[in-house]
Amino acid sequence: xxxxxxxxxxxxxxxxxxxxxxxxxxxxxxxxxxxxxxxxxxxxxxxxxxxxxxxxxxxxxxxxxxxxxxxxxxxxxxxxxxxxxxxxxxxxxxxxxxxxxxxxxxxxxxxxxxxxxxxxxxxxxxxxxxxxxxxxxxxxxxxxxxxxxxxxxxxxxxxxxxxxxxxxxxxxxxxxxxxxxxxxxxxxxxxxxxxxxxxxxxxxxxxxxxxxxxxxxxxxxxxxxxxxxxxxxxxxxxxxxxxxxxxxxxxxxxxxxxxxxxxxxxxxxxxxxxxxxxxxxxxxxxxx
Amino acid sequence: xxxxxxxxxxxxxxxxxxxxxxxxxxxxxxxxxxxxxxxxxxxxxxxxxxxxxxxxxxxxxxxxxxxxxxxxxxxxxxxxxxxxxxxxxxxxxxxxxxxxxxxxxxxxxxxxxxxxxxxxxxxxxxxxxxxxxxxxxxxxxxxxxxxxxxxxxxxxxxxxxxxxxxxxxxxxxxxxxxxxxxxxxxxxxxxxxxxxxxxxxxxxxxxxxxxxxxxxxxxxxxxxxxxxxxxxxxxxxxxxxxxxxxxxxxxxxxxxxxxxxxxxxxxxxxxxxxxxxxxxxxxxxxxxxxx
Numbered sequence: 001x002x003x004x005x006x007x008x009x010x011x012x013x014x015x016x017x018x019x020x021x022x023x024x025x026x027x028x029x030x031x032x033x034x035x036x037x038x039x040x041x042x043x044x045x046x047x048x049x050x051x052x053x054x055x056x057x058x059x060x061x062x063x064x065x066x067x068x069x070x071x072x073x074x075x076x077x078x079x080x081x082x083x084x085x086x087x088x089x090x091x092x093x094x095x096x097x098x099x100x101x102x103x104x105x106x107x108x109x110x111x112x113x114x115x116x117x118x119x120x121x122x123x124x125x126x127x128x129x130x131x132x133x134x135x136x137x138x139x140x141x142x143x144x145x146x147x148x149x150x151x152x153x154x155x156x157x158x159x160x161x162x163x164x165x166x167x168x169x170x171x172x173x174x175x176x177x178x179x180x181x182x183x184x185x186x187x188x189x190x191x192x193x194x195x196x197x198x199x200x201x202x203x204x205x206x207x208x209x210x211x212x213x214x215x216x217x218x219x220x221x222x223x224x225x226x227x228x229x230x231x232x233x234x235x236x237x238x239x240x241x242x243x244x245x246x247x248x249x250x251x252x253x254x255x256x257x258x259x260x261x262x263x264x265x266x267x268x269x270x271x272x273x274x275x276x277x278x279x280x281x282x283x284x285x286x287x288x
Numbered sequence: 289x290x291x292x293x294x295x296x297x298x299x300x301x302x303x304x305x306x307x308x309x310x311x312x313x314x315x316x317x318x319x320x321x322x323x324x325x326x327x328x329x330x331x332x333x334x335x336x337x338x339x340x341x342x343x344x345x346x347x348x349x350x351x352x353x354x355x356x357x358x359x360x361x362x363x364x365x366x367x368x369x370x371x372x373x374x375x376x377x378x379x380x381x382x383x384x385x386x387x388x389x390x391x392x393x394x395x396x397x398x399x400x401x402x403x404x405x406x407x408x409x410x411x412x413x414x415x416x417x418x419x420x421x422x423x424x425x426x427x428x429x430x431x432x433x434x435x436x437x438x439x440x441x442x443x444x445x446x447x448x449x450x451x452x453x454x455x456x457x458x459x460x461x462x463x464x465x466x467x468x469x470x471x472x473x474x475x476x477x478x479x480x481x482x483x484x485x486x487x488x489x490x491x492x493x494x495x496x497x498x499x500x501x502x503x504x505x506x507x508x509x510x511x512x513x514x515x516x517x518x519x520x521x522x523x524x525x526x527x528x529x530x531x532x533x534x535x536x537x538x539x540x541x542x543x544x545x546x547x548x549x550x551x552x553x554x555x556x557x558x559x560x561x562x563x564x565x566x567x568x569x570x571x572x573x574x575x576x577x578x579x
Contacts, residue, residue, distance in 0.1 A: 009299060009300065009329070010300050010463045011298060011300010015488065039463075039464035040298055040463070040464055040465065040488075040491070040492045042298070042487070046487075078394060099387050100368060101368055101369075101387065101391050102366070102368055103390070106366070138465070140465055140499055140502070141499070142466075143466050143467040144467065171464070172299050172463060173326040173462075173463075174326055174327060174430065175427060175430065176431070176432045178430075179430045183384070195546050195549050197329045197549060200329055200332055201327045201329065204327055204429065211429055212384075225547075226546050249541070252516050252541070253517060255486055255487075256486035256489075256517035256520055257486075257517060258487035
């Protein structure tokens with residue numbers, strides 16, 4: 001079963017929940033955690049497992065071969081992303097803008113734009129105890145997260161078909177990277193905080209999950225700050241509240257050092273147990 | 289005209305709260321631009337009036353006109369994004385998967401595929417509750433092309449700044465290192481990095497610093513919640529030092545940030561002298577020393 005941990009707003013505790021929940025679940029279940037927040041992957045700072053495999057990941061881009069090119073300009077005309085431009089007697093390719101659609105390459109009459117691979121990031125597979133952890137890291141300077149996210153999910157599909165819980169630490173926001181990370185998940189946990197920013201971005205995240213027809217529930221982090229509006233919103237919208245993690249400077253301090261917190265904070269362990277109970281019931285249903 | 293861009297790499301470091309506090313301090317001296325268009329929050333603190341509203345169209349999405357389709361399958365064959373599927377013998381485009389490359393329409397022998405330019409969001413020009421001018425936007429759910437909307441917001445802000453004869457645009461950027469961030473950094477005069485002394489804060493700071501180094505942009509850093517891990521704060525300062533990035537200020541961990549937010553205010557407007565003074569000093573340093 002695939003479970004994405006997402007949030008509209010950044011910094012609400014997505015990574016804290018992903019890492020702690022994954023480690024907690026390994027006591028009873030097989031678990032793989034994948035960090036799909038490829039622009040800023042942080043889960044690895046808390047897992048620190050033993051590296052078992054790395055793979056460079058690529059996207060395909062056209063490369064100009066001057067010899068047979070007639071400079072007809074069709075490549076520039078068909079590229080909707082301004083990634084291929086004819087400048088005088090040169091064809092220039094801008095890899096960052098290329099979406100790898102192959103149109104310029106395959107429509108070129110003289111086959112002057114063969115596709116070649118370009119590295120965009122790296123997947124690293126770690127083990128910590130029983131937990132498998134897969135980190136996906138976009139190279140700085142690459143602007144598109146989506147191709148790397150989809151390849152990471154493919155890696156998970158290939159290597160962990162028998163694993164009970166596949167937990168995805170999703171990127172923040174509601175735009176294309178989040179859609180890519182969550183679109184084939186069975187269940188989504190939305191993490192929020194009880195503040196006006198938290199509520200506003202939770203509403204956007206809920207709207208996103210509803211538009212994707214996803215089953216989802218909410219976890220409130222830093223419960224105790226702000227106000228009750230997130231609680232009221234969940235009640236009014238009949239959204240299941242899975243757990244409340246209390247606001248605690250102690251949790252913030254443990255987090256700041258890269259430590260998992262559930263062994264040291266009983267309230268966190270309780271919240272994780274509540275989530276586990278629900279997920280076990282759900283997975284029995286999904287897997288049957 | 290100078291552009292001050294506030295970014296953080298990691299979300300939740302206090303970037304928007306601090307930017308809004310700067311905006312309140314600066315009042316009508318500046319033009320404010322919220323370029324964190326995916327889950328924009330600045331309006332919750334600045335209460336803009338949405339006086340002018342424009343729809344933003346960008347990119348393309350393919351649509352198959354059913355009655356002309358001969359089901360030849362060419363579109364499905366060329367699409368690299370699995371955006372075309374056959375449902376009940378009909379070829380259908382899934383708009384969430386379509387990247388808008390236009391390849392399918394180009395190879396369709398009966399010209400039955402049209403490319404439509406989708407509405408991906410809205411942008412606004414507003415007066416804020418503190419009488420400043422603010423340009424902001426709302427990106428639609430699941431929309432592609434957030435970088436283009438960011439560029440639109442920035443260009444409008446530049447135009448207005450010039451028309452009003454102002455000197456400074458204050459820009460709230462987005463988290464991460466991807467296209468919306470790159471877009472908000474283009475043309476920056478000075479970058480304010482907001483971080484926190486956590487393993488993630490430092491990790492993400494290092495990545496955004498690599499990015500701004502690629503663009504050769506001058507930057508300074510603010511460490512928020514600095515007393516939550518003094519050791520990590522020291523590590524951040526050492527990193528800044530090595531990279532010749534000045535430390536603008538350190539702010540202590542303070543739950544008044546959330547309390548202010550709950551009142552729809554910024555930290556400099558509620559009773560917390562220490563924080564207010566630190567932020568006012570930081571704003572002065574940025575505008576007088578660095579910009």
